[in-house]
Amino acid sequence: MVSLCNEFLNAGTHITSTALQWIMANLVKYPHVQTKLYEEINGIVGPSPQLREKNDKEVMVMINKDDLHRMPYLKSVALEGLRRHPPVHFVLPHKVTKDMELEGYLVPKDSTINFMVADIGWDPKVWDEPMEFKPERFFASDTNNGGGAPNLFDITGSREIKMMPFGAGRRMCPAAGLSLLHLKFFVAHLVWYFEWMAVEGDIVDLSEKQESTTIIKNTLRAHISPRGISQNQ
Numbered sequence: 001m002v003s004l005c006n007e008f009l010n011a012g013t014h015i016t017s018t019a020l021q022w023i024m025a026n027l028v029k030y031p032h033v034q035t036k037l038y039e040e041i042n043g044i045v046g047p048s049p050q051l052r053e054k055n056d057k058e059v060m061v062m063i064n065k066d067d068l069h070r071m072p073y074l075k076s077v078a079l080e081g082l083r084r085h086p087p088v089h090f091v092l093p094h095k096v097t098k099d100m101e102l103e104g105y106l107v108p109k110d111s112t113i114n115f116m117v118a119d120i121g122w123d124p125k126v127w128d129e130p131m132e133f134k135p136e137r138f139f140a141s142d143t144n145n146g147g148g149a150p151n152l153f154d155i156t157g158s159r160e161i162k163m164m165p166f167g168a169g170r171r172m173c174p175a176a177g178l179s180l181l182h183l184k185f186f187v188a189h190l191v192w193y194f195e196w197m198a199v200e201g202d203i204v205d206l207s208e209k210q211e212s213t214t215i216i217k218n219t220l221r222a223h224i225s226p227r228g229i230s231q232n233q
């Protein structure tokens, strides 16, 4: 029972909140990415509600799912977060059901195997400057990148595997689509309503710490101001 509860809590909430924290840390560290994202959101749903006229009855206070799907840069930010900082660096252990040969090596039946999720997403043969946080890579049409448009990117790895933050194949995370939606929903609202700025003198340290997920070692600290209200007011 404890194990089941732990699995549901960890799988259902902790991994997504870890991914969210990594993405927000990068948006604080790289304000140009945050600005571009805010501009995309603004272009689709208008400025954040607190910036609208008080008598504007049309004010939208939540961004709906259809609008989220019309924000390709938002999706590329979420994908880049998962590529550069996958919350789990390994999938759940898998077992080989029969003797297999892989590049001349025998993988005997019943061996436990795993996949180096983080290293796959950081492979310099597949990704240009893999350790950089560059959501734009998902728009590049060259093969050494995302392959044209974030909405076309195959996160399931059914065509080819360039990164696998959710695993791949039939035991892949069943909530990959839901989690991407959660991430886009939270990131979009946090950026639409608030401007996130680094605390003066803080470089936003992206060092990792291994716990049940790979978390940010030094918790993100940021100044958060409602859009339109300067930090000094």
Ligand code: HEM
Pocket: 011, 012, 013, 015, 016, 019, 087, 088, 090, 091, 092, 093, 164, 165, 166, 167, 168, 170, 171, 172, 173, 174, 175, 176, 178, 179, 180
């Ligand atoms: C950003 C968020 C998430 C990431 C990166 C993630 C990643 C993963 C990975 C890498 C696996 C192992 C796949 C494998 O062994 O090949 C997995 C399995 C699983 N995940 Fe997620 N996950 C996320 C969110 C969620 C959420 C929100 C839920 C539930 C609502 C969930 C439920 C599960 C379950 C039940 C499994 C086991 C599937 C099986 O063994 O057949 N995950 N996840």
